[in-house]
Amino acid sequence: MSKVVKFGGSSLASAEQFQKVGKIIQADPERRYVVPSAPGKRSKNDTKVTDMLYACYDLAEKDQDFGAVLDQIKARYQEIIDGLGLKLSLDKEFKTIQQRFSEKAGRDYAASRGEYLNGIVMADYLGFDFIDAATVIFFDEEGNFDGDTTDRILSEKLAECQRAVIPGFYGALPDGRIKTFSRGGSDVTGSIVAKAAKVDVYENWTDVSGFMIADPRIIANPAGIEVITYRELRELSYMGAGVLHEDAIFPVRQQGIPINIRNTNAPEDNGTWIVGSTCQKSKYVITGIAGKKGFCAINIEKDKMNSEIGFGRRVLQAFEENGISFEHVPSGIDTMTVFVHQDEFMHKEQKVVSAINRLTKPDTIDIESDLALIAVVGRGMKSTRGTAGRIFSALAHANVNVKMIDQGSSELNIIIGVENADFETAIKAIYDIFVLTAL
Ligand code: ASP
Numbered sequence: 001m002s003k004v005v006k007f008g009g010s011s012l013a014s015a016e017q018f019q020k021v022g023k024i025i026q027a028d029p030e031r032r033y034v035v036p037s038a039p040g041k042r043s044k045n046d047t048k049v050t051d052m053l054y055a056c057y058d059l060a061e062k063d064q065d066f067g068a069v070l071d072q073i074k075a076r077y078q079e080i081i082d083g084l085g086l087k088l089s090l091d092k093e094f095k096t097i098q099q100r101f102s103e104k105a106g107r108d109y110a111a112s113r114g115e116y117l118n119g120i121v122m123a124d125y126l127g128f129d130f131i132d133a134a135t136v137i138f139f140d141e142e143g144n145f146d147g148d149t150t151d152r153i154l155s156e157k158l159a160e161c162q163r164a165v166i167p168g169f170y171g172a173l174p175d176g177r178i179k180t181f182s183r184g185g186s187d188v189t190g191s192i193v194a195k196a197a198k199v200d201v202y203e204n205w206t207d208v209s210g211f212m213i214a215d216p217r218i219i220a221n222p223a224g225i226e227v228i229t230y231r232e233l234r235e236l237s238y239m240g241a242g243v244l245h246e247d248a249i250f251p252v253r254q255q256g257i258p259i260n261i262r263n264t265n266a267p268e269d270n271g272t273w274i275v276g277s278t279c280q281k282s283k284y285v286i287t288g289i290a291g292k293k294g295f296c297a298i299n300i301e302k303d304k305m306n307s308e309i310g311f312g313r314r315v316l317q318a319f320e321e322n323g324i325s326f327e328h329v330p331s332g333i334d335t336m337t338v339f340v341h342q343d344e345f346m347h348k349e350q351k352v353v354s355a356i357n358r359l360t361k362p363d364t365i366d367i368e369s370d371l372a373l374i375a376v377v378g379r380g381m382k383s384t385r386g387t388a389g390r391i392f393s394a395l396a397h398a399n400v401n402v403k404m405i406d407q408g409s410s411e412l413n414i415i416i417g418v419e420n421a422d423f424e425t426a427i428k429a430i431y432d433i434f435v436l437t438a439l
Pocket of ligand 1: 008009037038048050051114168169182183184185186187
């Protein structure tokens, strides 16, 4: 058995956190490949090293003096190095960084240094090999991740190393320039390394004990999720449940490697297992609830719409022509509603309305704004009768008016549209009925 372990920024924010990480790695010889993020926040008002690097590089790009900010960044690493009692010096590395910043090496190069330097410190601390991600993770000319080349070169390299540290977040373009993934991208690197090393588990260590059934900012101390499938997670992350980068599931999913989300500050907790499929029933009928505010509904009415072939396509064409993606399209006999993101739609509103008029000649178009969508997700819903009924009676009791209902054909999720103002009340009502009163 072998494992890839990825540690997020808060797990590596200080020497003290590094020591916790060291203990976790030493506790299990199967933890052979380590993917670190850059040092994150040490306290609520602290700044992540990645953000310091972006700010520093912005000065360099404007030909302003960036020396003081770079010194602050260096001090963050020095504090870790000293706290761990290491003899390592990053002087040469910082000289190179200063030089490359002056030459305007690019924002991605700048941001990537957070992980690069943290990888060097981590490898020194653990006595593991250091593999620069620029030599094993590749992007194509268009800047898209090149999975085939990466997999080939990375797996060869890993086979040569018994234990190694591979910094997260970045790789190289065909011309050698550095390119990063989007923010939080070390999760993606962890998944790519797990695939190439063909490990049994990808452990993703963060500062929470896995996923919660609902957002803790809305529900106080929500129950945790023990096991979730990739598909369920995709539904929940799409609706805003964050902990893991959205793209992190794809590489491991292809290989059926499970992801275990763990808490560096509570290593005894089992965390959440993300798996392809499972016979394990979730404790509750639902696995999770997530949602987002800020949607608009465009209601289109036309007599005898039902018999007009191509009507739906033409409505959607009006959105396509304006580069707007739609979320849901519930319809009646003579009505059709399109849900879109309000911020995407707002400034194109009149263009879309006139396109709908031109393309479909409707009787009326009516726009409702400030709506929220809530996804109730669970593999258990398929085999349980009455789930939708329970959701709607809970919402009715909480005085929440339901604007829209959409059950995915997989029966894995039910999406509910409510007013923004009812968002929190609705989530509480659903949580209560499925989790609190289910006990
Ligand atoms: N350090 C990068 C960020 O702050 C990448 C990561 O932590 O995954 O987004």
